[in-house]
Amino acid sequence: MASDSKQSKYLTVYLHYNGLFAPKPLVYLNAVVVSICDVDFGAMDFKDFNLFIAKLIEGSCDNVYYCTRNEPLAEGIRRITNDADYFEFIETGYSDEAGLRMNVYIDHENEPVLDWADDEGHYSEEDLDDDKDSQLSDDIPYEHEADDYIPSLDKTIGDEFLHRVSGMCKDINDEAETDEVETKNGDDKPVYPVHNENQKWDKMVPILGMRFSNPMELKNCLTNYAVKNGYNLYFEKNDSQRGQLLAAMGRDANNHIFPIAWAVVEVENKETWKWFLDLLLDDIEMGIGHGLTLISDQHKGLIEAVKERVPAAEHRQCARHIYANFKKSFKGEQYRKLFWAAAASTTQPKFEAEMNSIKKLTFGL
Numbered sequence: 001m002a003s004d005s006k007q008s009k010y011l012t013v014y015l016h017y018n019g020l021f022a023p024k025p026l027v028y029l030n031a032v033v034v035s036i037c038d039v040d041f042g043a044m045d046f047k048d049f050n051l052f053i054a055k056l057i058e059g060s061c062d063n064v065y066y067c068t069r070n071e072p073l074a075e076g077i078r079r080i081t082n083d084a085d086y087f088e089f090i091e092t093g094y095s096d097e098a099g100l101r102m103n104v105y106i107d108h109e110n111e112p113v114l115d116w117a118d119d120e121g122h123y124s125e126e127d128l129d130d131d132k133d134s135q136l137s138d139d140i141p142y143e144h145e146a147d148d149y150i151p152s153l154d155k156t157i158g159d160e161f162l163h164r165v166s167g168m169c170k171d172i173n174d175e176a177e178t179d180e181v182e183t184k185n186g187d188d189k190p191v192y193p194v195h196n197e198n199q200k201w202d203k204m205v206p207i208l209g210m211r212f213s214n215p216m217e218l219k220n221c222l223t224n225y226a227v228k229n230g231y232n233l234y235f236e237k238n239d240s241q242r243g244q245l246l247a248a249m250g251r252d253a254n255n256h257i258f259p260i261a262w263a264v265v266e267v268e269n270k271e272t273w274k275w276f277l278d279l280l281l282d283d284i285e286m287g288i289g290h291g292l293t294l295i296s297d298q299h300k301g302l303i304e305a306v307k308e309r310v311p312a313a314e315h316r317q318c319a320r321h322i323y324a325n326f327k328k329s330f331k332g333e334q335y336r337k338l339f340w341a342a343a344a345s346t347t348q349p350k351f352e353a354e355m356n357s358i359k360k361l362t363f364g365l
Helices: 046-057 083-093 113-118 159-168 215-229 268-285 300-308 321-327 335-344 346-364
Strands: 011-018 020-022 027-029 031-036 063-066 076-080 101-106 244-251 256-264 295-296 314-317
Touching: 011 046, 046 083, 046 101, 063 083, 076 083, 083 101, 083 215, 083 268, 244 268, 244 335, 295 300, 300 314, 314 321, 335 346
Parallel strands: 011 101, 295 314
Antiparallel strands: 011 031, 020 027, 063 076, 063 101, 244 256
């Protein structure tokens, strides 16, 4: 432990909690940060330190990490698991390099933080992102759930349509039953209803014999009907098309991220994004987007869909995707640091200063 002469001044600890670690580069996101400068940590042992932190954050702190204020997180992060680690933390804090200032991080999700740090937290220059990460490779294996294990549609009772198409609730009188269909002018030829694709999604009800102009109309109708009524819906997988996942995530007042909605579609394009946004906006009752801020990648179909469906919303691009295109022309560690410094700017003067630094580095102005 550090000597008393070294601890004539207290160590200042910047405690980061209620956030989460993320790799490439290693960062701690959405944290609550508390500065502690009036506590003698040198007089504590590991158990006392843990009790102090747990009381402060009002939660458990099983995974505690630290890093000096002068080192990148990926290079200087260490874990505190026992008294030996804690005394090393104190000695490091009182070293000349640390300058009596240390960062402490609480991992709430039990992430492999040190494994991520071993990668040095840098994007490789080959990791170019042209939104190709949304395309599934044909080499990715997948498992097909055997039909024998698909759960029965236990909600078909009382639902005439699913009762008949599932074939699971037949009784001996079913074969004698016939569908009642409309006839015209006494003609025996039945007249089946025609599906209205412009009908509101939660009002769509499939009817036996209903006519659809194409298979996509039928699929959308069944999907909307299943979502509305809470049924289990399965579409048979095939080798030619794997599907795309569309998702909407939200951020609350505590900077916590949570899922709002998701859907699997055959292809990611303008039409599927418009369908997804229609359902989302109807559910959260946001109209055309007044007071709504959207952050997305640079997919052209999504950008156009947002313009049409939520023209009043603020739409911004994800910095991670912008950087993927930026580094194609501006390679190197200096550009990487300047880009993320600009992205993290909270004021316009700070942002402009970082952008000017990029211009100076590029043009030597």
